[in-house]
Amino acid sequence: MSAGQNPPVRRLADWDDARLDALAAEHDTPLYVLDLDRVRANYRRFAAAFPDANVHYAAKANTVRPALRTLAEEGAGVECASAGELQRAFDAGFDGQRVHYTAVNPPAADLDRAVELAVDHPALTITVGAEDTLDRLAERGYDGRVCLRVNPGVGAGHHEKVRTGADAKFGVPDDRAAALLGAAADRFDVVGVHAHAGSGISGDDLSAHRELVARMGDLARDAPVDLEFVDVGGGFGVPYAPDEPPLDLDAVADATRSALGAVDADLVVEPGRYLVADAGVLLTRVNTVKETPETTVVGVDAGMTALARPAMYDATHQVRRVEAAGDAADAGDAPVVEATVAGPICESADTFGEHALPAPERGDLLAVGNAGAYGYEMANHYNSRPRPASVVVDGDRSAVARRRETVADVVAVEREVTWA
């Protein structure tokens, strides 16, 4: 990307194939690649669209340390979903004032840790979505900064499983919020209100987003305490399909501002996916090609344990061939076939779907697009499969940020059980 340009989307075809091929050759596959310069560009574009808001990166989208560090250096805040993410945020250099911990049914150890961290970092904010959580904080002697998460009763999302706004699990009921804020102010420093409608703010329909923001504006105006900020969460969509347009950030920012109305508090937004999705690809190599009556099955070395989104949310991730195994001269003329790209996991859900690929051959290198968000973070050890390595690139530089796991890592927690 040349200096000064900041296109709203990076498509899978925009990646430099020779570079990806070299990285796969050096580091093996499956391999996550994250471009820090693109993370930076995404943050800058986002922050420019919301000039008077505090932008807090939702760390759960991708916690790889260089990405967190890049965003900390850019001046972003961070939204953490667990004690582990809090540790990563502080390790990456975020100062307490820019760290929000969203405590969703927090295990005791997480609350203990958050309260401990707040001793050294009193500007840390804990976002609470249940009265019980407030009581549990008070029991730990905490009287610091608290934000109340509200369930606005509206949800948006690309899939049932990410529509958190209307899910009773998240936040206190809307009609209880004002009273709870008043009560909480006796015990804590109540600084904000928060809502997050799930993932899926898209250009075609901003109505759910407007409604959520409007309710938060009303709540801020009704609140019996002075608030420092109104946090309207994340969910800013990215195009997963090649022909899908990018989100019109200015339109979203305008809608947010107008729906919020006049409030005497800062606006906080929490983009996760938007900042990292198109900065990442997953590289995977073809190991099996099988013709069947229905389709050509292209077996690859990355599966649902490396990238869970297709299996979990029926998510579409574009797949394209980066480098042909065979003679490069012939490869250009190879006929394109509709192929089913499938991983090595013994589950029928373990497929990345149907993709048009030039006559697939064993050894071809494929790239899976938009893998920068919720990719490695959701990776797991099912089928005793080690997680991929992660490489970060920044300009001409590249470095391993997470080494490839081995089976020894996977079995390291096993203990010999011998009955006396």
Ligand SMILES: *Cc1c(COP(=O)(O)O)cnc(C)c1O
């Ligand atoms: C997951 C999450 C986000 C980010 O969601 P994206 O869809 O990645 O933007 C923001 N806020 C909260 C509280 C979240 O749980």
